[in-house]
Amino acid sequence: GxxxxxxxxxxxxxxxxxxxxxxxxxxxxxxxxxxxxxxxxxxxxxxxxxxxxxxxxxxxxxxxxxxxxxxxxxxxxxxxxxxxxxxxxxxxxxxxxxxxxxxxxxxxxxxxxxxxxxxxxxxxxxPRVRYVPQTEADSQKVRTEMQMKNDVLQEQLSVQKQLLQELKTQLHESQRTCTQLRTQxxxxxxxxxxxxxxxxxxxxxxxxxxxxxxxxxxxxxxxxxxxxxxxxxxxRLNLLTLQPALRTLTVDYNSLKKQAQDFPSMLDKAIRDAKQEICQVISQVSSTSQDLLQKYKREMNLRKKIHNELVRLKGNIRVFCRVRPVSQDEQDSADSRTALSFDSDDSDVLYISNKGKTMTFELDKVFPPQATQEEVFQEVQSLVTSCIDGYNVCIFAYGQTGSGKTYTMEGVASDPGINQRALRLLFAEVMEKAPDWVYRITVSMVEIYNEMLRDLLRENPGDKLDIRLNPDGSGQLYVPGLTEITVQSPEDINKVFELGHMNRATACTNLNEHSSRSHALLIIIVSGFNSTAGTRTQGKLNLVDLAGSERIGKSGAEGSRLREAQCINKSLSALGDVISALRGKYSHVPFRNSRLTYLLQDSLSGDSKTLMMVQVSPLPGNMSESVCSLKFAQRVRSVELNSSSRRHENSSTSSSPTHNSVEGQQCWVHTVFHLQNSQQLPQEVPVPAVHRTPEDDDLMIRTGPRPEASTDSSPGLGPTSGTWTHIWARCGSWFC
The missing domain is CATH 1.20.140 (Butyryl-CoA Dehydrogenase, subunit A; domain 3)
Known part of the structure; x- marks a missing residue:
């Protein structure tokens, strides 16, 4: 094959x-x-x-x-x-x-x-048979040997049969293989x-x-x-007729070739001239744009300065907004997109997309999520340094729970917030003004927990405190028995903060793992004395970390957490009522409806430089709370207070003119009380011609409110209501 x-x-x-x-x-x-x-x-x-x-x-x-x-x-x-x-x-x-x-x-x-x-x-x-005479034992032995030989032969026979069977099987296999090979x-x-x-x-x-x-x-x-x-x-005939045309084309080709040889030099010259003209135009446009940009920046800075000065003169509460970044856990979730956007040309505008609508909020400053603690503090450090000059300053953080208020105010050890940075700045300013000025800085830490005032620097912070008017006649509020610690170095600051943080109330809710369950106030008093001019100054810096507003159903508060949330929302609602009254310029402002508003009365009554830091979350799930916070911030921004005044005095004079006028009015009122009680009050009491100052309101608070306008239940500090009626009838023009 x-x-x-x-x-x-x-x-x-x-x-x-x-x-x-x-x-x-x-x-x-x-x-x-x-x-x-x-x-x-x-x-x-x-x-x-x-x-x-x-x-x-x-x-x-x-x-x-x-x-x-x-x-x-x-x-x-x-x-x-x-x-x-x-x-x-x-x-x-x-x-x-x-x-x-x-x-x-x-x-x-x-x-x-x-x-x-x-x-x-x-x-x-x-067959051969041989008879061998032997004994029975020999016969038995021979029989056994023969039997063994027989067994061996049987085994050999069986092996031979098995081998024969295997050979037959191999023969069959070979035949079958041969058949298969033939088939293949x-x-x-x-x-x-x-x-x-x-x-x-x-x-x-x-x-x-x-x-x-x-x-x-x-x-x-x-x-x-x-x-x-x-x-x-x-x-061939056509070739004869095409020869004259070919000569003409040859002449034209030579002329075009000469022009083509001269064209590169002409083109290079034209390109050089065009480049020079373009460079001149570009340089002119660049210089013009730089001039316009510098003018625009100067105008923007001037506008901001004028606006800030206008805000300062009108006494408006300045409002900053800070948007916290999205955490890693929130980025991994499905609801990680942000609904906030910023204006690249204007850092005072924030846009929010809510329910298909875009809302615009204009504030004094908007910090994006990537803003650092240092950038935030640079915007507020001018307020902090004015405390050294004798001004009262208040900075408070407002927003829903989990929006970053405590981080902005306190920060972390590696990146501190406004509180530590403010004290460090105060120490740096004090060192610069030495030795002409001698300053004393005292620090107090207070929290308002379930409408109770607690001293965070005490060994037993559970003792209840109260808010009272200062008996020195200044009309300022103070907390009797409040611990005041004099700090002289950053190490002292760290010790004070550690003690205060250890005593502050925090808890875990559905919205925040370490939610602040109280309002925390850091009160810094800076007293200065200039031995050369004999001048004394005293400024107070209130740094407030408000507890977060929250919805009960969303935060999952129960039991004691529920009572805490109710007290927090009540105090924040009272703060909203105060802002509404100040915005509407009502005759009566309900400061005493809450411990929080009563303690912040100095900061909201016109004798303070006040800054509100509103904190918002960028997540769509928190948009309703963010919108509410920003609307409240806009209402706060529209409040016009009196311009802040500086608290200073000269050691050569017993008191300032304002203090003299207040003391004179106070003595005059007490004289009226004495005459009324002795029934020797004449029909017409002469009213001293004194211009009303912010201290007059403090005096009115100190002597007691007008009965028909009062809704507070504070203990009486003056005569009976009948006496008040007669005095208001005679002296209403002075108080009003």
Whole structure:
């Protein structure tokens, strides 16, 4: 079988070579004819040149097809060789199996013959019986040995039978393998015959395709050659007429070539001139834009200065807004997009997208989430330093729980907030003004927890404190028994803050893991004395960290947390009432409705520089609380208080003019009380012509409110209501 396949393969290879030679000869003849035709028609304007090119492309296409056929034929030949090798291997394997089978059969026949011969010899031999006289023990021993030999022979016989059975099994396996190999050989022969038939068909198709292409090429070449010869005479005539036009074109070409040689230098000169003009224009525009930018910045700074001065003169509460950044846990949640946007040109505007609407809030300053603690403090440090000059300053943080109020006011150890930075700045300013000025800085820390005042610097902060008017006649509020610690270094500040933070009430809610459950006030009093001028100053700085406003259902407050939340919301509501009254310029402002508003009365009554830091969250889930906080901040910003006054006195004078007028009015009122009690009060009491000052309101608070306007339940500090009626009838014009 392998020899026949080899012969067929040799015949196919010879036939393939013959076809290749014929195809190459046909190609060479066609190319020669086409070259002859192209030589006879060398004119570029010959209309048959394109047809010749088409024929060439078609010939190249047919060549490509022939190459593809050759590749296919080579692949078929390779497959045929592989099959031949495989068949040869199978034939060798079959021969080896047959040889091994013959050897096994020969061995089995030899063994079988040996066994038959032995059996025949044993059967033919006569039985020999030899009587050996022996004892019973010897007989038993011989019988045992014979029995053992018999067992050994039986085992050998069984082994021989098993070996015979295995040889038969191997013989059957070899026969089955031989049958399978014969079947595979038949299949491979069929595949080789099919491959040979396919190869013959392909060769026949290639031959027919080659003959057809050659015939078509011959026919087209002959027709094209006839057309070329027919048009050649006309082309030659056209060439004679085109010679004058060619000379004209040559002259034009030479002139254009000369112009093209001169064009690069002209172009370079034009480009240089254009670049100079453009650079001049750019420099002029740049200088103009720089001038305009500087003017714009100067105008913006001037506008802010004028606005701040106007706010200071009108006594408005300045309002800053700080947007806290989104935490890592909030970024991983689905509700991590922010609904706030900022104005890149104006740092005082904040935009909020809420319920499909964009709301605009204009404040004094807006800090984006990336603003640092240092940037925030730079905006408020001018207020802090004015405390040294004798002004009362109040900075309080307002916003919902978890919006970053405590972080802004207190910060962390590595990045402190306004509280620590303010005290450090005060120490730096005090060191600069030494030795002309001698200052004393005292610090107190108070919290309002469930409407109870607690001293955070006491060993037992649970003791209840009260708010009273200062008995020195200044009209200022103070807390009797409040711990005041004199600080002289930043180390003292850290000790005070550690003690206060340890005693402050915090708890975990659904909105904040470390929620402040109380209002915390850091009270800093700076007293200064100038020995050269004999001048004394005293300023007070209130730094307030308000507890966060929260919705009960959203924060999940229960039990004691619920009571804390109710007290916090009540005090913040009272703060809103005070702001509304101040904004409407009502005659009565309900400061005493809450411990918080009563303690902040000095900061909200016009004798203080007040700054509100409203904190908002950028998350859409907190938009309603953020909008409420910003609306409240705008209302606070529109409140106009009296301009802040500086508290100072000269040591050569017993008191300031304002203090003298207040003391005179106070003595006059007490005289009226004495005359009323002794029934010696005349019908008309002369009223001193004194201009009313902010201290007059403090005096009125100190002596007791007007009965018909009072809603407070504080203990009486003056005469009975009947006496008050008579005094208000005589002195109403002075108090009002």
């Amino acid at each position: 392998a020899t026949d396949l080899e012969k067929q393969l040799e015949r196919l290879v010879v036939e393939n070579e013959r076809l290749k030679q014929e195809l190459n000869s046909c190609r060479s003849s066609e190319f020669q004819k086409l070259d002859v035709a192209a030589g006879t028609c060398s004119c570029s304007r010959c209309p048959h040149r394109q047809e010749v090119e088409v024929l060439r492309r078609e010939m190249s296409y047919q060549e490509n097809r022939a190459q593809l056929r050759e590749q296919h034929l080579a692949e078929v030949e390779q497959e045929l060789r592989k099959e031949t090798c495989r068949v040869e291997g199978l034939q060798e394997h079959l021969d080896e199996s047959r040889r091994r089978q013959r050897e096994v059969e020969h061995k089995l026949r030899l063994q079988l013959q040996d066994c038959e011969e032995q059996l025949a010899k044993q059967a033919a031999a006569p 050989i038949v299949v491979y022969k069929g595949e080789m015959e099919r491959a040979q038939s396919q190869l013959e068909v392909e060769m026949q198709n290639l031959e027919e395709e080659k003959n057809r292409v050659i015939e078509e090429a011959f026919i087209r070449a002959e027709s094209e050659m006839k057309a070329v010869h027919e048009n050649l005479a006309g082309v």
